[in-house]
Amino acid sequence: MVNAQLLxxxxxxxxxxxxxxxxxxxxxxxxxxxxxxxxxxSVLAFYLGFALNLIDYVILGVTIVVLxxxxxxxxxxxxxxxKPGIRESTRGVASELVVxxxxxxxxxxxxxxxxxxxxxxxxxxxTATLTIFSFILFFQGLFLxxxxxxxxAQIIGFIEEENSIVLFGILTIPIPFLIEVSIFLDVLGLVxxxxxxxxxxxxxxxLEELMG
Amino acid sequence: xxxxxLLLAIPIIANVGxxxxxxxxxxxxxxxxxxxxxxxxxxxxxxxxxxxFIDNIxxxxxxxxxxIYLLSVVYSLKYIEAEETRGIVSEKLYYxxxxxxxxxxxxxxxxxDYGLMWVGVELTTVASALLITTEYSEISLEAxxxxxxxxxxxxxxxxxxxxxxxxxxxxLTVTSILSSQPKDSLIIKLAVALALIGFGTKxxxxxxxxxxxxxxxxSPSPISALFSASLLPVAMYVLYRVYEIYPLTDLFxxxxxxxxxxxxIILFKQWHIKRMFAYSTIENMNLALIGLATGQVFGAVxxxxxxxxxxxxxxxxxxxxxxxxxxxxxxxxxxxI
Numbered sequence: 001m002v003n004a005q006l007l008x009x010x011x012x013x014x015x016x017x018x019x020x021x022x023x024x025x026x027x028x029x030x031x032x033x034x035x036x037x038x039x040x041x042s043v044l045a046f047y048l049g050f051a052l053n054l055i056d057y058v059i060l061g062v063t064i065v066v067l068x069x070x071x072x073x074x075x076x077x078x079x080x081x082x083k084p085g086i087r088e089s090t091r092g093v094a095s096e097l098v099v100x101x102x103x104x105x106x107x108x109x110x111x112x113x114x115x116x117x118x119x120x121x122x123x124x125x126x127t128a129t130l131t132i133f134s135f136i137l138f139f140q141g142l143f144l145x146x147x148x149x150x151x152x153a154q155i156i157g158f159i160e161e162e163n164s165i166v167l168f169g170i171l172t173i174p175i176p177f178l179i180e181v182s183i184f185l186d187v188l189g190l191v192x193x194x195x196x197x198x199x200x201x202x203x204x205x206x207l208e209e210l211m212g
Numbered sequence: 213x214x215x216x217x218l219l220l221a222i223p224i225i226a227n228v229g230x231x232x233x234x235x236x237x238x239x240x241x242x243x244x245x246x247x248x249x250x251x252x253x254x255x256x257x258x259x260x261x262x263x264x265f266i267d268n269i270x271x272x273x274x275x276x277x278x279x280i281y282l283l284s285v286v287y288s289l290k291y292i293e294a295e296e297t298r299g300i301v302s303e304k305l306y307y308x309x310x311x312x313x314x315x316x317x318x319x320x321x322x323x324x325d326y327g328l329m330w331v332g333v334e335l336t337t338v339a340s341a342l343l344i345t346t347e348y349s350e351i352s353l354e355a356x357x358x359x360x361x362x363x364x365x366x367x368x369x370x371x372x373x374x375x376x377x378x379x380x381x382x383x384l385t386v387t388s389i390l391s392s393q394p395k396d397s398l399i400i401k402l403a404v405a406l407a408l409i410g411f412g413t414k415x416x417x418x419x420x421x422x423x424x425x426x427x428x429x430x431s432p433s434p435i436s437a438l439f440s441a442s443l444l445p446v447a448m449y450v451l452y453r454v455y456e457i458y459p460l461t462d463l464f465x466x467x468x469x470x471x472x473x474x475x476x477i478i479l480f481k482q483w484h485i486k487r488m489f490a491y492s493t494i495e496n497m498n499l500a501l502i503g504l505a506t507g508q509v510f511g512a513v514x515x516x517x518x519x520x521x522x523x524x525x526x527x528x529x530x531x532x533x534x535x536x537x538x539x540x541x542x543x544x545x546x547x548x549i
């Protein structure tokens with residue numbers, strides 16, 4: 001028997017971690033928040049695994065906690081080149097957070113009343129309400145990618161998007177092996193490429209040759 | 213079945229020559245020639261159904277990929293020289309990634325499973341991202357980064373679509389879903405719409421096409437040709453297979469039309485020769501997508517075939533011009549005209 005309230009509590013905590021990342025300009029706490037967010041996703045997977053007695057969820061939880069909470073965190077710190085005290089050279093993080101919150105409430109409203117409430121999506125916990133958390137997390141990740149210029153913040157935005165997929169998948173359908181492989185492949189590819197690219201380029205600026 | 217497995221395995225097997233550049237080049241050339249021969253032979257075996265799915269539409273996409281693969285390998289033999297590859301990607305790594313890139317495109321095209329098609333499309337990103345940085349510069353790094361981030365974000369949206377398809381059908385086998393009774397549900401409509409945004413990112417559909425001019429302009433010319441002539445049509449093929457589940461014709465006409473209009477306007481302002489071709493690619497892809505969505509499948513296929521060879525030739529020529537005159541600006545290349 002799945003406790004829907006517990007699922008909602010964990011999902012809400014994931015959204016809180018996303019909002020914290022959005023309001024943070026220092027790299028070190030942002031990276032740790034990403035690790036905690038991924039760990040919360042794996043807690044959700046472990047809980048569903050034990051509640052539904054399905055080993056697939058447990059495997060997924062282990063994969064996420066190992067890949068995202070540890071390996072990606074390691075690569076991100078390595079990308080910082082041992083300068084954990086540095087912050088992103090950006091202004092207006094607070095005002096971006098305000099815009100983000102407005103965006104967040106609007107997205108929740110639209111998704112809940114015009115999409116999820118109408119399509120009849122049911123989850124393991126028996127309610128469509130939970131799936132909204134995955135969409136919110138996806139938009140948080142997208143917003144982070146759009147508003148930030150640093151490689152690390154954009155990678156974290158992308159990981160949030162990947163986390164939202166897991167959140168959507170584990171609440172919506174029984175996990176087929178395929179989705180586990182897909183997520184693994186995605187993160188693996190990202191780690192390989194970003195570990196190379198972060199060593200080369202930490203900030204992204206407007207370049208005349210790439211305009212228009 | 214043997215031909216399909218060979219088609220997938222040959223480009224990967226070619227990479228065993230990794231320890232020797234000359235051998236790797238020779239194997240890549242042999243692999244690309246064999247791929248074209250096998251693709252042509254498959255024409256006489258269609259329809260193929262099982263683990264792989266090849267019908268009279270798939271085969272043209274296979275022929276496009278294998279033809280441009282062969283042309284790009286031949287062109288690369290002279291174009292990519294050791295001194296050009298001074299960054300992350302060495303000459304050896306270039307050919308290894310090129311072969312993996314083509315294998316992942318072929319995998320996405322022939323596999324009979326929507327989930328694995330998604331994996332294939334994501335693999336193309338992994339294999340091709342570093343290829344953009346072959347001619348190493350700050351600009352090419354930035355272009356590669358934009359490509360990874362924008363395309364991965366888009367393809368993540370496509371995974372939402374795949375999950376919704378699985379939720380509704382409890383299978384991801386293309387032939388099973390397409391042969392089953394069409395479902396008029398909001399979930400499927402949402403899945404098809406999300407696929408347009410998700411896979412559309414890779415096809416070059418508005419508003420997520422911004423990676424395309426950057427990646428095309430900063431890649432070495434053989435890779436620009438593969439992007440424009442093969443990668444985008446492969447993504448379109450996957451999108452079309454999702455579209456067939458529930459044709460949302462209005463949406464699939466509206467967004468590509470908007471893409472054509474915006475790309476046409478931006479195209480006028482271009483001074484970089486390869487960026488201009490990239491915007492032209494956006495127009496052609498979206499025109500082909502409108503063709504597929506309105507039922508003019510063979511018209512779209514003819515356009516894609518013509519575009520593949522024409523645009524590949526344009527990128528190869530522009531590569532020679534840029535290399536000869538060491539200038540990317542159109543106005544400053546008057547000596548070439």
